[in-house]
Amino acid sequence: MQRSLLVKNIGELTTFDSRSxxxxxxxxxxxxxxxxxxxxIGKDLYSSEFDIIDAENRxxxxxxxxxxxxxxFFDTRETEYEMRIMGKSYMEIAAAGGGIRSSVRSLRSADMNILNKRVKQRLDDFLQFGTTTIEAKSGYGLSPESELMSLRLLKELGENHPLDIVRTFLGAHEYPDEYRDDHEAYIDLIIEKMLPVIARDDLAEFCDVFCEEGVFSVKxxxxxxxxxxxLGLGLRFHTEEFKPIGGVQLAAKLGAVxxxxxxxxxxxxxxxLVEGNIIPILLPATTFFLGSDNYAPGRKMWDRGLPVALATDFNPGSSMTQSMPLVISIACLKLKLTPLEALQAATYHAAKSLLHDDRCGSLEKGKQADFVIWRFDRYQGIPYFLAYPSVQSVWKKGVRVWEMK
Incomplete structure (x- = not known):
């Protein structure tokens, strides 16, 4: 049996506390x-029975x-980044055949061994930024074969990776080229050919839809x-990114998480959102990456009592970052969350949005020992050290899974 561990010399431990x-x-x-x-968690807990993790007053x-x-996804989309800088909008690029459909074409023709290695490397890379749990979506296949492959790949990699991976089916991310003019047939394909297999084989916990003008309508x-x-899947929404078309109201009616x-x-x-008890997940790095100044009203939502969560939206088209510290920095500057609120949004509220707050998202008795030791001693340093390599080490269930060299 493995010896118990004692993390000592903690300068400051900052976490959500369920009791208060x-x-x-x-x-x-x-x-x-x-x-x-x-x-x-307490003071003067040392015993010779413990193996020691020295936090060095951090x-x-x-x-x-x-x-x-x-x-x-298979290929990155740097050329679209340049197109946006030259004045093209996200929706204009998508309408011209770029965007999500570009990633769909590259994924469908991908060499599976190379794809496996690339996705595995991305999962590894989350760790260096202090991330220990992710929600991961399909959505770049948009066919039964490619969507099921994406979810099975996530399931297979997750079985042997320190990250906890919560899988979401996003077959309704966009209409693929072959169904651009036949939305009804593609929706039938999702409902009849994809969802039943996903539920039967336990390939996803959630289903998501990109509910937006020009993509999937409210109906x-x-x-x-x-x-x-x-079929028993939890519901998530991409919505109200570009126009308010009623997606949030539908989310409330359907009981989305x-x-x-x-x-x-x-x-x-x-x-x-308030009436539907829905958790708003805000993606400020996406707004920043797209060169927009139209940030979600995070301060207003927080003040209204909503449990605002933060995420990277890591993807090849509109947010090529895996850094939650960067997201926190932008959230403080642009959403007007305080550093402590942003940290809560990136840990506890984020875990609640995945229905995993019983096991992660805070450091409390009975929860997984998923924690980060930083290179500084105060929580304000997380947003303050902008895009700085601030993580000293990352621990998943009490095992060190990444360390600054």
């Missing part, structure tokens, strides 16, 4: 870990939970998500 239902900053505490689970926080990522979204809900993006949400939409 708030973020807490603990000074000079220690943490006992047994079998990958936190047993106790900051310790929960590992980040990134609740919106798209890691299964089309309802058809897909009602079928997913009937989260609504993501929300840069174009109205006050009525915010009230729908």
């Amino acid at each position: 239902e708030s973020m807490r900053v603990f000074k000079d505490v220690e943490m006992i870990i047994s079998d990958g689970v936190i047993q106790e 900051l310790v926080t929960p590992g980040f939970v990134d609740p919106h990522t798209h890691p299964v 089309e979204t309802r058809l897909v998500l009602e079928a997913a809900k009937f 989260s609504a993501d993006h929300l840069t174009a949400i109205t006050d009525e939409g915010i009230e729908a």
